[in-house]
Amino acid sequence: xxxxxxxxxxxxxxxxxxxxxxxxxxxxxxxxxxxxxxxxxxxxxxxxxxxxxxxxxxxxxxxxxxxxxxxxxxxxxxxxxxxxxxxxxxxxxxxxxxxxxxxxxxxxxxxxxxxxxxxxxxxxxxxxxxxxxxxxxxxxxxxxxxxxxxxxxxxxxxxxxxxxxxxxxxxxxxxxxxxxxxxxxxxxxxxxxxxxxxxxxxxxxxxxxxxxxxxxxxxxxxxxxxxxxxxxxxxxxxxxxxxxxxxxxxxxxxxxxxxxxxxxxxxxxxxxxxxxxxxxxxxxxxxxxxxxxxxxxxxxxxxxxxxxxxxxxxxxxxxxxxxxxxxxxxxxxxxxxxxxxxxxxxxxxxxxxxxxxxxxxxxxxxxxxxxxxxxxxxxxxxxxxxxxxxxxxxxxxxxxxxxxxxxxxxxxxxxxxxxxxxxxxxxxxxxxxxxxxxxxxxxxxxxxxxxxxxxxxxxxxxxxxxxxxxxx
Amino acid sequence: xxxxxxxxxxxxxxxxxxxxxxxxxxxxxxxxxxxxxxxxxxxxxxxxxxxxxxxxxxxxxxxxxxxxxxxxxxxxxxxxxxxxxxxxxxxxxxxxxxxxxxxxxxxxxxxxxxxxxxxxxxxxxxxxxxxxxxxxxxxxxxxxxxxxxxxxxxxxxxxxxxxxxxxxxxxxxxxxxxxxxxxxxxxxxxxxxxxxxxxxxxxxxxxxxxxxxxxxxxxxxxxxxxxxxxxxxxxxxxxxxxxxxxxxxxxxxxxxxxxxxxxxxxxxxxxxxxxxxxxxxxxxxxxxxxxxxxxxxxxxxxxxxxxxxxxxxxxxxxxxxxxxxxxxxxxxxxxxxxxxxxxxxxxxxxxxxxxxxxxxxxxxxxxxxxxxxxxxxxxxxxxxxxxxxxxxxxxxxxxxxxxxxxxxxxxxxxxxxxxxxxxxxxxxxxxxxxxxxxxxxxxxxxxxxxxxxxxxxxxxxxxxxxxxxxxx
Ligand SMILES: [K+]
Ligand SMILES: [K+]
Numbered sequence: 001x002x003x004x005x006x007x008x009x010x011x012x013x014x015x016x017x018x019x020x021x022x023x024x025x026x027x028x029x030x031x032x033x034x035x036x037x038x039x040x041x042x043x044x045x046x047x048x049x050x051x052x053x054x055x056x057x058x059x060x061x062x063x064x065x066x067x068x069x070x071x072x073x074x075x076x077x078x079x080x081x082x083x084x085x086x087x088x089x090x091x092x093x094x095x096x097x098x099x100x101x102x103x104x105x106x107x108x109x110x111x112x113x114x115x116x117x118x119x120x121x122x123x124x125x126x127x128x129x130x131x132x133x134x135x136x137x138x139x140x141x142x143x144x145x146x147x148x149x150x151x152x153x154x155x156x157x158x159x160x161x162x163x164x165x166x167x168x169x170x171x172x173x174x175x176x177x178x179x180x181x182x183x184x185x186x187x188x189x190x191x192x193x194x195x196x197x198x199x200x201x202x203x204x205x206x207x208x209x210x211x212x213x214x215x216x217x218x219x220x221x222x223x224x225x226x227x228x229x230x231x232x233x234x235x236x237x238x239x240x241x242x243x244x245x246x247x248x249x250x251x252x253x254x255x256x257x258x259x260x261x262x263x264x265x266x267x268x269x270x271x272x273x274x275x276x277x278x279x280x281x282x283x284x285x286x287x288x289x290x291x292x293x294x295x296x297x298x299x300x301x302x303x304x305x306x307x308x309x310x311x312x313x314x315x316x317x318x319x320x321x322x323x324x325x326x327x328x329x330x331x332x333x334x335x336x337x338x339x340x341x342x343x344x345x346x347x348x349x350x351x352x353x354x355x356x357x358x359x360x361x362x363x364x365x366x367x368x369x370x371x372x373x374x375x376x377x378x379x380x381x382x383x384x385x386x387x388x389x390x391x392x393x394x395x396x397x398x399x400x401x402x403x404x405x406x407x408x409x410x411x412x413x414x415x416x417x418x419x420x421x422x423x424x425x426x427x428x429x430x431x432x433x434x435x436x437x438x439x440x441x442x443x444x445x446x447x448x449x450x451x452x453x454x455x456x457x458x459x460x461x462x463x464x465x466x467x468x469x470x471x472x
Numbered sequence: 473x474x475x476x477x478x479x480x481x482x483x484x485x486x487x488x489x490x491x492x493x494x495x496x497x498x499x500x501x502x503x504x505x506x507x508x509x510x511x512x513x514x515x516x517x518x519x520x521x522x523x524x525x526x527x528x529x530x531x532x533x534x535x536x537x538x539x540x541x542x543x544x545x546x547x548x549x550x551x552x553x554x555x556x557x558x559x560x561x562x563x564x565x566x567x568x569x570x571x572x573x574x575x576x577x578x579x580x581x582x583x584x585x586x587x588x589x590x591x592x593x594x595x596x597x598x599x600x601x602x603x604x605x606x607x608x609x610x611x612x613x614x615x616x617x618x619x620x621x622x623x624x625x626x627x628x629x630x631x632x633x634x635x636x637x638x639x640x641x642x643x644x645x646x647x648x649x650x651x652x653x654x655x656x657x658x659x660x661x662x663x664x665x666x667x668x669x670x671x672x673x674x675x676x677x678x679x680x681x682x683x684x685x686x687x688x689x690x691x692x693x694x695x696x697x698x699x700x701x702x703x704x705x706x707x708x709x710x711x712x713x714x715x716x717x718x719x720x721x722x723x724x725x726x727x728x729x730x731x732x733x734x735x736x737x738x739x740x741x742x743x744x745x746x747x748x749x750x751x752x753x754x755x756x757x758x759x760x761x762x763x764x765x766x767x768x769x770x771x772x773x774x775x776x777x778x779x780x781x782x783x784x785x786x787x788x789x790x791x792x793x794x795x796x797x798x799x800x801x802x803x804x805x806x807x808x809x810x811x812x813x814x815x816x817x818x819x820x821x822x823x824x825x826x827x828x829x830x831x832x833x834x835x836x837x838x839x840x841x842x843x844x845x846x847x848x849x850x851x852x853x854x855x856x857x858x859x860x861x862x863x864x865x866x867x868x869x870x871x872x873x874x875x876x877x878x879x880x881x882x883x884x885x886x887x888x889x890x891x892x893x894x895x896x897x898x899x900x901x902x903x904x905x906x907x908x909x910x911x912x913x914x915x916x917x918x919x920x921x922x923x924x925x926x927x928x929x930x931x932x933x934x935x936x937x938x939x940x941x942x943x944x
Contacts, residue, residue: 278877318875348860352860355857381852382827384856388824398797399794401793402794403746405789408881409881412796
C-alpha cells in the first residue's frame with residue numbers, strides 16, 4: 001500500500017516537470033522514499049502469511065490509515081506547508097473529507113493540485129473496498145447486512161476477495177473516466193476535468209479553484225457534477241453487478257438509492273418552496289434556478305463531496321439548519337460517501353416502529369425487516385451502537401473545537417463536517433466560501449482526528465482501545 | 473384529575489383576593505368549571521372499572537396530557553393572553569419546561585404567578601409518578617429496568633400502586649416544604665420562597681422575577697437552589713425508600729446519582745479552567761465565584777430546571793456548546809428532570825463497549841451489565857430506540873423552527889430546550905436573559921408540541937399513531 005502511494009506520486013512529478021515547475025523533485029524523492037519503505041515492509045512481513053482473525057484485520061486497517069497519511073504529507077511539507085497543515089491536508093484528502101487549509105488554489109502548482117485529487121481518488125477506492133470487503137467481515141456498524149450479498153456474489157460471480165476488489169476498481173476507474181470525459185465535454189480544461197472527476201467519484205470535494213464548483217456555476221458542468229455526485233453516493237457493489245454483469249435487479253430492489261434520491265429531492269423542494277414563499281428579495285432568479293442550486297449543494301453535502309456552487313450558508317436560517325442536518329445523512333453503504341448512511345437511517349426508524357408495535361402487542365414478536373429480510377437483533381444493535389457512537393463523537397468534537405476558541409456555529413458544523421467527512425462547515429470561518437486555514441492549530445488536530453474516526457467507522461479504533469483487545 | 477386541577481386553582485383565587493387584585497373571579501370561575509367537568513367525567517367513566525391493558529394505559533396518559541393543559545389555559549386566557557400564548561404557558565408549565573412568553577413578572581398579579589408555580593408543581597409530581605409507576609409497566613425507553621425494583625418494593629414495603637403514589641407524593645411535599653423553609657431562611661419573601669420551591673422541586677424553572685434566579689444571584693438562596701435543584705434530579709423512588717423507610721442502600725448502590733454528580737462537577741471545572749486560562753478580561757471575580765456560577769447553571773440545565781443566575785450565553789463559545797450539550801443530558805430516571813437521563817447514557821456507552829468486545833471475541837457472549845444486573849437485549853433496544861427518537865424529534869423540530877424564521881442557534885437550542893423540557897435556549901432571542909415572547913406564533917406551537925413529545929417520553933404518542941394500535 002505504501003509503495004502504491006509512492007507510485008501514485010509519479011504522475012504529479014511528471015506534471016510538474018511538464019509545467020516547468022520547480023516542485024517536481026519533491027514528488028520524485030517522496031515517491032522513491034515511499035516505494036522503498038513499502039518494499040521494505042513487504043519484505044519484512046512477506047514471510048509468514050498473516051492470520052486473518054478479526055483482531056489482525058482491525059490492526060491492519062488502523063495501521064494503514066495512520067501510515068498512509070504520514071507518507072501523503074511529504075509533498076505538502078516539501079511545498080513549504082507546516083506539519084499541522086500538511087497533516088490536515090493529507091488526512092482530509094485520504095479520508096475524502098476535502099476540508100482544505102490552502103488558499104490561492106488557482107495559482108498553486110498543478111502537481112500539488114493533482115496530488116490532492118489523487119489522494120482523494122485513492123482514499124475513495126480504499127473506502128469502497130473497505131466497505132464492501134472488510135467491514136461486513138468485521139460486523140461493524142451493521143455492515144454484516146451486506147455480507148450475505150457479497151457471499152452470494154462470491155458464489156456466483158466473484159470467486160475471491162481479490163476479484164471483488166479488482167472488479168470494483170475497474171468500475172470505479174470506468175465511471176471516473178466517463179465523468180472526466182463528460183466534464184471536458186462540458187467545457188472544463190483537461191486538467192480540471194481529470195482532477196474534478198477524481199474528487200467527484202471519491203466524494204472528496206477538493207477543487208482546483210478557490211471558488212470550488214462555483215467556478216463552474218451555471219455551466220453544463222454543474223449539471224454533470226450533480227449527476228456524478230449522486231452516482232458516487234450509490235452502492236458500488238451493486239453498480240459493479242449492474243455494469244460488469246448486467247444484473248440490474250439487485251440494484252433496483254435495494255431500498256437505499258430510493259431513500260437517498262427522495263431525501264435529496266425533498267430537501268431541495270423544501271428549500272425552494274420556503275424561498276419562494278418567504279425570502280424577499282429572492283436569492284434565486286427563478287424557481288428552476290433555485291432548485292438546481294439547492295439540489296447541487298444538498299447532494300454535495302449528503303454524499304459528503306463538499307463542492308459548493310454557491311454560498312448556501314447565506315441563503316437563510318432554514319437552509320443552514322437543513323444543511324447541518326444533511327451533513328449527517330450520508331449516501332448508501334458501499335459507496336465513498338460518508339455519514340450515518342441510508343440503510344442505518346431506515347433500520348433505525350423501522351426499529352422505532354417495531355418497538356412501538358411490540359409494546360402494544362407484548363405477546364407477539366415484531367421483527368424488523370430490511371430489503372425483505374429479517375434484521376437480526378445483533379445487526380440492529382450494531383446499527384444503534386454506530387449511530388450513538390457517531391453522535392457522541394460529534395458532541396465531544398464540538399466541545400473540543402469550541403474550547404479552541406471557535407464560535408458555536410463553526411465548532412458544531414466543523415465537528416459535523418469532520419465526523420461525516422463532508423468538507424465545508426457553516427458560518428463565516430469555515431463555511432463554503434472559506435477554508436480551514438485560519439482555525440487554531442489545536443482545532444486542526446481535533447478535526448483531523450475526528451475525520452479519521454468517522455472514516456474508520458469508529459468501532460475499529462474503539463476496539464483497538466478496548467483493553468480486552470490486547471489481552472488476546 | 474381535571475377536578476383536582478380545578479381545585480388547585482383555589483389558592484390562586486384566595487391569594488388574589490388577599491391582594492385586592494381584580495383577577496380573583498377568574499380563578500374561582502375556572503375552578504368551578506374544571507371541577508364540574510372533572511366530576512362529570514368521573515361520573516361518566518365511574519361505572520365500569522377500566523381494563524388496564526397497555527393500550528388503555530397509553531390512551532389514558534395521552535388524553536390526560538392533552539386535557540390538563542386545556543384546562544390550565546383558562547386563567548391565562550382570562551388574564552388577557554392570546555390563545556397561543558396561554559397554551560404555550562400552560563404546556564410549558566405542566567411539562568415543567570418553564571419556557572415563558574410572559575414579561576413584567578415582577579408586576580404580574582401574584583395569583584397568576586402562583587398559578588404558574590402550581591402548574592409546574594403538579595406537572596412535576598405527575599411526571600415522577602408516571603416515571604415510577606406507568607412507564608416501567610409500558611416498557612418505554614428502557615424504563616422496564618426500574619420495574620424490578622418497584623415490584624421488589626411492592627413485595628416488601630409498598631403493597632399497591634396507590635401506596636407508591638401516596639408515599640412518593642408525601643416525600644415530594646416534604647422536600648418542597650423544606651426547600652421553601654430554607655429559601656425563606658435565606659432571605660426570600662414567603663411568597664417567593666413557596667413559588668420557587670414548587671418550581672425547584674419539579675425542575676420547572678418558572679420564576680416570579682424577570683431576572684429569574686439572577687434576582688437572588690450571590691445570595692445564600694443561590695447556594696440553596698443549587699442543592700435543591702440537584703436533589704430534584706435524583707430518583708424519587710430511592711429518595712422515598714431513604715426518607716420514609718431509612719433504606720439508604722438502594723440509593724447508594726444506584727449508579728445514576730454518581731454519574732450525574734460527576735458530570736455536573738466535571739462540566740463546571742472545564743468551564744472554570746477554560747475561563748481562567750483563556751478569558752481576558754475575566755467574567756468572574758475569582759475562581760470560586762466562577763465555579764459557583766457554572767455549577768448553578770449547569771445543574772439548572774442538566775436537571776432541566778432552567779433557572780438562570782447569569783447570562784451564561786455570553787460567557788464564550790465553549791460555554792454555549794457545553795450548555796447546548798448539557799441540555800440533552802437530563803437527571804436520573806424517576807425524578808422530574810428531563811432529557812436522555814443518566815441510565816440511558818451509561819447503558820448506551822456500555823452497549824458500545826460490549827459490542828466492540830463482542831467483535832473482537834465473536835465466540836463469547838458479552839453482556840451489558842447495569843447496576844450489577846444483566847441488561848436484556850429488549851431493554852437495550854428500547855433505550856437505543858428512545859435515544860434515536862429523541863434526536864430525530866430534535867432535528868425535525870430544529871428544521872421546523874428555522875422555517876418559521878428563527879436564526880440557526882435559536883432554532884437548534886429552541887428545539888433542544890423544548891424536547892428536553894429545560895426552558896431557556898441560547899442566543900439573544902430565547903437565551904437565559906430573554907423569553908419566548910417574540911418568536912413567531914408557528915414557532916410557539918412547534919415548541920409546545922415538542923415539549924409534550926419530550927415529556928411523554930415519545931413512545932406513548934408514537935404508539936398512538938401506529939396504525940396497528942387502532943386495529944386492536
Ligand atoms: K468530502
Ligand atoms: K424546566
